[in-house]
Amino acid sequence: MALLAACVPAPVPTTTTTTTSTTTTSTTTTEAPTTTTTTILPDAPVAGDDTRTTEFNTAVTDGITRDNDSGTAPLTTNLVTDATHGTLVLATDGTYAYTPTSGFSGIDTFTYTVTDDYSQTSNTATVTITVRPLGAVSISAGELHTCAVMADHTARCWGSNDYIGHYGALGNGTTANSSVPVRVVDPADTTTALGGIASISSGAGTTCAVMTDHTARCWGSNNHGELGNGTTVDSLVPVTVVDPADTTTALGGIATITAGDYSTCALLVDHTARCWGYNEVGQLGHGTITTRSSVPVTVVNPADTTQALSGIASISVDGGFHFCAVMDDGTARCWGYNKDGQLGNKTTLNSSVPVTVLKPVNSTDFTSPLSGIASITATMNNLGSHTCAALTDGTARCWGRNGSGQLGNNSTFSRTAATSRVLDPADTTQALGGIASITVARVSTCALMTDHTARCWGSNYSGELGNGTNDNSSVPVTVVDPADTTTALGGISSISAGDSLACALLTDGTARCWGYNYAGQLGNNTTTDSNVPVTVSDWG
Structure with missing residues (x-):
């Protein structure tokens, strides 16, 4: 006044x-x-x-x-x-x-x-x-840890800080797990938080962040070069992703980043992509099968592998043994591991170059690409091996492994092409509508709806569907409000699925997580699994 x-x-x-x-x-x-x-x-x-x-x-x-x-x-x-x-x-x-x-x-x-x-x-x-x-503006669930970007461009991480003997995924300069959020520190002064973070991605034992200057920092496990700094040495604090042309300088022009299971990919502002880390199944998309690359390599054009694949609009928000990209024309390309058909090209052959995700016109013609794709997400590790895409019409398609119903098509049969619609549980002859975005875990999937609620489907062994039960579901179920499990949790602005957990960022800047909590990755100061959303502790 x-x-x-x-x-x-x-x-x-x-x-x-x-x-x-x-x-x-x-x-x-x-x-x-x-x-x-x-x-x-x-x-x-x-x-x-x-x-x-x-x-x-x-x-x-x-x-x-x-x-x-x-x-x-x-x-x-x-x-x-x-x-x-x-x-x-x-x-x-x-x-x-x-x-x-x-x-x-x-x-x-x-x-x-x-x-x-x-x-x-x-x-x-x-x-x-x-x-x-202090409120969060984005959240990313990894295999055993979770991270969020704050409104002040700092970051918090929680959960496991030890991934199969490789340390540092929380980026706080220690090797200890934490069941509450801790600050990602500035390597120049580990008593202060690293600033200037625009977005973040939690992988298996690695975390990466895009900075406001369009460079990137990564930290944690680096056994396969997934930090992109030209070494294979783990780091408890953020290190700079280097330019392969001059490893004394940072790779610039990064728009988004995806940390996966031993590999990392980045979308550049020129609509090309770079990947680094593990590459034994071609997941770097470089046209080669090598043990690894500790510096970024170019995702190539399959028609001319001397050139970069161009026209990439976005890259999968998850990934690891395979990655996917949405193209400017609304189609998609995937590359890497394909044992269960997760590349969506009607084969089970791995590919070291991007292949087109296909939509069958009839039972014998699989030459037409799936189109109208808004976003795409790929499983983080080779134990899940499925892929899902949210379409511009508000529906979704999934393909790949389906042993727990993670494709959401009311079955447990795997699909090797993008034939599977995510179905409406109220009428399984129809596709579920109103999907804003989609995210996949190891053997489950979650979707953010346009009404700011969420649906999940697939495995529910650890409560990762968030519906108050531990029963698997091959069709979408509602993520419930823990205060009243007969109603949906509302006010969700974004959602991210990890290994066997999921986390939602609410419009008030707080977060809720549910599912597997072995290392405190739900962030509620416990290590107890939860089949309903729990509140992430104060950001600190």
């Missing part, structure tokens, strides 16, 4: 009363006038309670709402009790500047009175300042 303007000082109001007294004697009568002046003070000023809200680590400058019944006397503001969780500067005219203590979120208060020119003091009023907690 605006500060009330101070009134112009006015003379002290008075009233004059004249009375006449009469004195009578036996001979005379005398009248003597008497004048009495009375000072009439205005009503005492009234101080009003007030509220303000500010963001995490953000100062606020404002003015107190005050009242004065007379509307004439100027007011002086007096501090009674100071703020306890920040620095307050309160001026006598009622304006103030409040700076919350670094890292504080919650409620802070101070009290004040106002005094007018007649030395009349008001009641004591309270100003309540709410400092919003």
Whole structure:
């Protein structure tokens, strides 16, 4: 609210009363006038309670709402009790500047009175300042750990920090697991958080982040060169993904990144892609089968492997033994491991170059590409081996391994091409509509709906479907609200599935996770699995 303007000082109001007294004697009568002046003070000023809200680590400058019944006397503001969780500067005219203590979120208060020119003091009023907690803007669930990007461009990770003897996925400079979020540190000063993070991807034992300057940092397991820094040495803190043409400089022009199971891929702003790490099944898309590459290599055009595949619109949000990309024309290409048909090209042959995801026209013609793809997601490891795509019409298609119903087509038969619609559980002759995006776990799949709820299907051994049961489902089931498991969890802005878990970011910047929790990857300060969403602890 605006500060009330101070009134112009006015003379002290008075009233004059004249009375006449009469004195009578036996001979005379005398009248003597008497004048009495009375000072009439205005009503005492009234101080009003007030509220303000500010963001995490953000100062606020404002003015107190005050009242004065007379509307004439100027007011002086007096501090009674100071703020306890920040620095307050309160001026006598009622304006103030409040700076919350670094890292504080919650409620802070101070009290004040106002005094007018007649030395009349008001009641004591309270100003309540709410400092919003630091909120997350994106989330990524990995195999045994989860990470989120904060609104201040720092990151938090939680869960396993030890992947088969390789350490550092949490990026906090330690080897210890954590069941609550910890800060990803700045390698130049490990007492502070790494800033400038735009997006993040959690892999198996590796995590990678795109920076606001379009370079990338990775940390954790590096046995196969998946950190992209030209070495195979694990790192407990972020290291720079290097330019293969000059490994003393950072690879630039990175738009998005996907950390998988031993391999990593990045989409560049020029709509080409680079991958690095493990490559024994061709998952780097470089046209070669090699043990590994510890620096980025180019995903090639299958028609001319001396050239980069161009026209890539987005790259799979998950991946590892195979990766996929959506093209500018709404079709898709996949490459790498294909034992279960997860490349979607009606074969089970691995491919070291991108192949087109196909949609059969009839039972014998598989030459037409699946089109209208909005986003695509690939299983992180070779134990799951399925792929799903969200289409622009709000439906989805899945293909590959289906032993637990992870294709969502009301069966457990695998599909080697993009023939399988994700079905509506209310009518399994129809495709489920209203899908905004899709994400795959090892043997389950989840979708964000346009109404900001979520559906999951497939394996539910650890509760990764989030529906309050541990029963597998070959059709989508609703992720429930833990406060009322008869209703859907609402307010979801994005969703990410890991190995046997999933996490949802809510519109208020908080997060919920469910499923496998062996290493604390649900972030709720326990290591107990949950078949309903649990709240990720304070971001810290």
